[in-house]
Amino acid sequence: MTSPVDRREPIKLGAFLIEWFVRLAGLSTIGFVILIFFFLLREGIPALFEVPLSNLFGTAWYPTFGYYGTIPLILGSLLVTLTAVVIALPLGIASAVFVREVAPNWVREVLKPLIEVLAGIPSVVLGFFGMTILVPAIRTLLNIPTGLTAFSGALVLAYMALPTIISVAEDALDAVPKSYRDAGLAMGATRWQTIWRVVVPAARSGIVTAVMLGLGRAIGETMAVMMITGNAARMPLGLDALFKPVRTMTATVAAEMGEVAQGSVHYHVLFGIGIILFLVTFVINLFAAKSIFKKRYRGGLR
């Protein structure tokens, strides 16, 4: 690598161009993120000056009539997303442990592509499935007025976050050195004890990353949520809120952006909601990235 002897012109130029192309391609990603963020800010910030804060952070969302209370939407998104993660977390980790630690090789070979297929199902298909099968079932099983609830949305979101959680958690388990397992077994622990007390805790930071990425996937999901959560902008307070309709931030933007007059107050408020979503996802990804970087400094573990 260090012998600067051969400096024939075509190679210099070719390598130079390719290197710059690769660099530009890489930097353009950052560029686009910055671009999108500035666009969001430019379109969303005026909302802060056009709508009094007491209205903007009020509890009534009737954008057609000048009520822009975003609190029910923020709480709605949080309720649906957090419930989805609570459902997906045990399922995801259990699946990852099964695929990585328990299943025989041929089962793993079948399961891994299937999990990827699961990730590829379009959300509108899941939404339609939820609308026609899940929603009536939830209404009759739980005997509630309507099945279009936060809970239905959370179930479908959990299903959508699962492939992400399983894949990343499985990679984390994979990164645990074989010596850990050998040591556990040599100490006389059963296979189950080794998995649960040694391997999973050792992969903890990777599993946290998995959950964070799943969370990021869930909070940004729109179509399925719009189809099955009922979209009622009520305050999701009280113990039964989970089994009542909610309206999420993403569904609100998707449902209303198409009809809004460009440059109107409503338009700016919808972009304001976009900023909130962007920031939440950014913070979640930041935490996920932080736990990835942390792994590097742990002995024996990548």
Next chain:
Amino acid sequence: MKWATGLEFARARQAPWRSLLVWLILLGILLSGCSAPQQSTPQPGSSRTIINKGSDTLVNLALAWAEAYMALHPEVTISVTGGGSGTGLTAMLNGTIDLANASRSIKQEELDQAAKLGIEPIEYVVALDAIAIVVNLENPVDRITLPQLSAIYTGQITNWSQLGGDNLPIVLLSRESNSGTYVYFLENVIRLGDSDSKLLFAPDTLLMPSSEGISVEVRQNPNAIGYDGLGYVTPDQKVLAVAIDENSPYVKPSVETVNDGSYPISRELYMYTPGEPSGELAAYLEWIRTDGQELIPKLGFVPLIDEP
């Protein structure tokens, strides 16, 4: 080895001003993205392609018209898309379409924007629409008054037994808040046409993103009540007869009852052109308001027979 040497060389030659150049290019992309290029306004009617967009209530009717008209006049191409009344009118003002469909008349703020752009939108009434009140087929209730509907949708009546039905909670379904049907229903049913009224939909109202969403839920949920354009009501939903008050006759929506004005929840549907239409566009609008009217009943809307 030669390859690696080239890379090494390029890396060694890298000067600080080069990374500055990259940032300048990025900045250029950023700025060009910010200033959206103004699209050139197509002359309405000058081309043989008519772009028609707007109200989801009108989209099926507009498609039927376009197909029939293109069969009669193969030299004309008409493209129809939905998206909502506001979307269509905004697109018309931006000059991207020739003809906007709307289930409400143009708003003052849209007129203001048009004036700013130097456009004078022209309104055409093209059909009549009735809003049907739908419930599940199992629901024993089959008639309702406008004040009762208002009380239901503001959350004062919450159980079907208060309307002579079973002891079941009422689940309110509505179209999304940006749909022309939503605004029409709010102003004429919930507020009973009183422009000073500040009544709003109850916060528990479920806003469904599509007509299909409403019909799916009404079909399977005996608690549900919903409203939608008559053109979108399927036979697996029960349509209620509506009266202005309890002393008035209860009327079921149909082509006859809307035409003679006895069904209380009906409205006009519009098309808008940016300025006086000419050529193919003018011919198309003329056709819609004459021969095209024959297609309307097939789609569940109501034709303009005695419109002055």
